[in-house]
Amino acid sequence: MSELKKIIEENESQVRSYCRKYPVVFTSAKNSMIYDEEGNAYVDFLAGCGALNYGHNNGEIKSEVIDYILKDNITHAMDMYTTAKGEFIKTFKEKILDPKDLNYKIMFCGSTGTNAVEAALKLCRKNKKRSNIIAFMGAFHGMTLGSLALTTDRTSRDGAGVSLDNVTFVPYETTMEGFDSLRYLETVITDDHSGIEKPAAIFLETVQAEGGINVASVEWLKGVERICRENDILLVADEIQVGCSRTGTFFSFERAGIKPDMVTLSKSIGGYGFPMSLLLIRDDLDIWKPAEHNGTFRGNQIAFVAARKAIEYNIFHEIDRQVVEKGALVKEYIEKEILPLSDKIFFRGIGLIWGIDFSKFDDPELSHRIADKCFEKGLIIERAGRGDTVLKILPPLTIFDYELFKGLDIIRESIEEELEK
Numbered sequence: 001m002s003e004l005k006k007i008i009e010e011n012e013s014q015v016r017s018y019c020r021k022y023p024v025v026f027t028s029a030k031n032s033m034i035y036d037e038e039g040n041a042y043v044d045f046l047a048g049c050g051a052l053n054y055g056h057n058n059g060e061i062k063s064e065v066i067d068y069i070l071k072d073n074i075t076h077a078m079d080m081y082t083t084a085k086g087e088f089i090k091t092f093k094e095k096i097l098d099p100k101d102l103n104y105k106i107m108f109c110g111s112t113g114t115n116a117v118e119a120a121l122k123l124c125r126k127n128k129k130r131s132n133i134i135a136f137m138g139a140f141h142g143m144t145l146g147s148l149a150l151t152t153d154r155t156s157r158d159g160a161g162v163s164l165d166n167v168t169f170v171p172y173e174t175t176m177e178g179f180d181s182l183r184y185l186e187t188v189i190t191d192d193h194s195g196i197e198k199p200a201a202i203f204l205e206t207v208q209a210e211g212g213i214n215v216a217s218v219e220w221l222k223g224v225e226r227i228c229r230e231n232d233i234l235l236v237a238d239e240i241q242v243g244c245s246r247t248g249t250f251f252s253f254e255r256a257g258i259k260p261d262m263v264t265l266s267k268s269i270g271g272y273g274f275p276m277s278l279l280l281i282r283d284d285l286d287i288w289k290p291a292e293h294n295g296t297f298r299g300n301q302i303a304f305v306a307a308r309k310a311i312e313y314n315i316f317h318e319i320d321r322q323v324v325e326k327g328a329l330v331k332e333y334i335e336k337e338i339l340p341l342s343d344k345i346f347f348r349g350i351g352l353i354w355g356i357d358f359s360k361f362d363d364p365e366l367s368h369r370i371a372d373k374c375f376e377k378g379l380i381i382e383r384a385g386r387g388d389t390v391l392k393i394l395p396p397l398t399i400f401d402y403e404l405f406k407g408l409d410i411i412r413e414s415i416e417e418e419l420e421k
């Protein structure tokens, strides 16, 4: 074992997680390739869980950041006015929000996604003066106590140490086959004998990523919005993982033509893997008092620079179009090369987020063994969903086609070898 790996394992808390799945010491990376200290190369189908949509060490973003630092521009400024912040807001508004007719105020939250969810929870409750929130079975919204209360997976919830209250869970569109989840949602809200407190808001993922790549239909998303509008309930879209063009449009909710009242955005908004977290707020709902959701790292200047450049990069390189084209390649590959391996394999996805589902096998460890085999062959891939039975394909949106196919070939070979055993 390398000396550095030994030092990490002996000293870092037991809470460490991804390093247990990919137990090598990484040193460098470029776009969708990562290298370890022994010089082994890996295709990255994890992409920082969606924080690296523009790839590792994106050259165009990197030079802006280096230039900013070399000129001794300000690096930490609490939430004071800075050129970096002003330029980010101007670009984000002119290039993303305005063309989509989205009139949101922008709130900078503490640097992780979960902090945007916490802010959204507070602000919804403050606006509606109601404490209950509706979330969906299979949801993942973060690991701090408020967002954890909206997160369904049992292991994560068990870590809370206190009761996680004021949330009502209802089935997502795909949770129970043949079940009319919209009708159920509407009944829970409108029936004065449902026994459920009227919620301040519904928190929605248009694609449940950690939940197993469950893609909601346009009709269903429109239905959730309608129910919110008809019942004076706020709609919050959690775009932390599937925003920033992951599904082929900058915001994943665009395909349904819905307009959430609030939007949480993090991960790839920081452009270069830099931490950044936003809450977009419908203008009239922005009733915060100054400093009511304060924090030392609200507004990282380096991330502002990278985020501004990332938006320009996104538009210049037509990332949305590229995602749709590459997504079609992934779909075709799975249909032609992977589904024929067994009629127990299922798949789903959109844009550049796809899941290969092994839950129909009478073998709960199969997806685990396949992911391990992928890693041995040079692919970093994560699992998601109930029992972690879904292999999650989440490459950088900038991945080259030949690297995409290299990763897909590794998945196919790994499945073949595991099924042959």
Ligand SMILES: Cc1ncc(COP(=O)(O)O)c(C=O)c1O
Pocket: 049, 112, 113, 114, 115, 117, 140, 141, 142, 143, 205, 209, 210, 238, 239, 240, 241, 242, 266, 267
């Ligand atoms: C949909 C969604 N919401 C919230 C979060 C929490 O973000 P963070 O891990 O940055 O706190 C995640 C993280 O994976 C996520 O996927």
